[in-house]
Amino acid sequence: MSRLEVNKKKKKDALFHTAFELFTTKGLTKTTISDIADQAGVAKGTFYLYFKDKYDIRNKLVSHKTGELFFHAHEALSQTELTDFQEQVHFIVDHILTELEQNRTLLTFISKNLSWGIFKGAFEEKMPDEDYHFYQSYLDMLSQNKTSYRNPELLLFTIIELVGSSCYSCILYQQPISMEEYRPYLHNAITAIMKTFEEQS
Template sequence: MPSVEENKLKKRNKILEAAYNLFAKNGINTTPIDEVVKCAGVAKGTFYLYFHDKYDLMDQIILYKSAAIIKSVIEQMKNINTDNKMEAVDQLTFFVDAIIDYMIENKEMLSVISEKSSILYSLIIDNGDDNIKLDFDYLTDIIVKLGNPPENAKKLLLLVSTMIFTTASNAILSRSPFTIEEIRPEIHLAVKKMLA
């Protein structure tokens, strides 16, 4: 039998998933909370146990989805690099490609979070749980292995992640000024130059 905490988490995740799907389909401004709770199968009061309003919900969706993506990509990277012989630059290239591939396959997510891309990093760092912070530590360790000072690693991660997300989002969603196929090699080059 699930514990009280497991039930709470399940309800919260149902709200997050329902809202994500509705926001992707209809947009945040045209989706009322009543529609979110109906789709999630929970009472309106339950919504307010977890979220202040739909904009708080939106921030939590971004955190929830982004953390899942990053965790998945890092796990893939660790599975490939079991002997720890993969060069830091190759790990970084793998990470960039995996994130871009995920973005291509999940365009609906881009439309949901593109409005908040400028605060994505701070949402994850400031509001994420310890597991998310460990994932970011893994990435900053790669940046340090490339010869960057440890005190600059988080700043560089912010710059790189914002650049990747913004550039790839524009290329995927609007295909302007370049398609993702046209700009991907330049993203790799820019990341390597910024971090090497």
């Protein structure tokens, strides 16, 4: 990476970091582009080199932050000896739930948009190349599995949407019950979902 590219990445990272801090303290509505640029130590015009407006940086931040969650979970999985696909999926879900329980600021920020970090098509522009793409790791895991699944993309989407919406309510509001109480039901539901997507031999 050239010095110019390194410098550009530093500026973009500074904008990301600052925007996240401001969005989670002041809120999206009260945060201006000038606030983000000033606190990041860059010119306002530099902001527009990377993002269209504050909603664009918010969306890309949600995608980036959820991508990080899945990266951390997959890294943790690689330290285990789990080889069964279903066990791997349950492990990843548990890891993400635990991380979100410990970081409610992040959970509030990403809201129920957990799948944004997986499916790049959610935005007009693709996620930057330096971001981690869990979907490829998921396909790699699936390729080493003995069981075949119909429409693996839809399978993953269904699981992650369920996890995202349920963890938001259970962790932040303990509604209808706490996450600790709900986890066994969630895992049973995931197992049932995976069963419905299995290809019959």
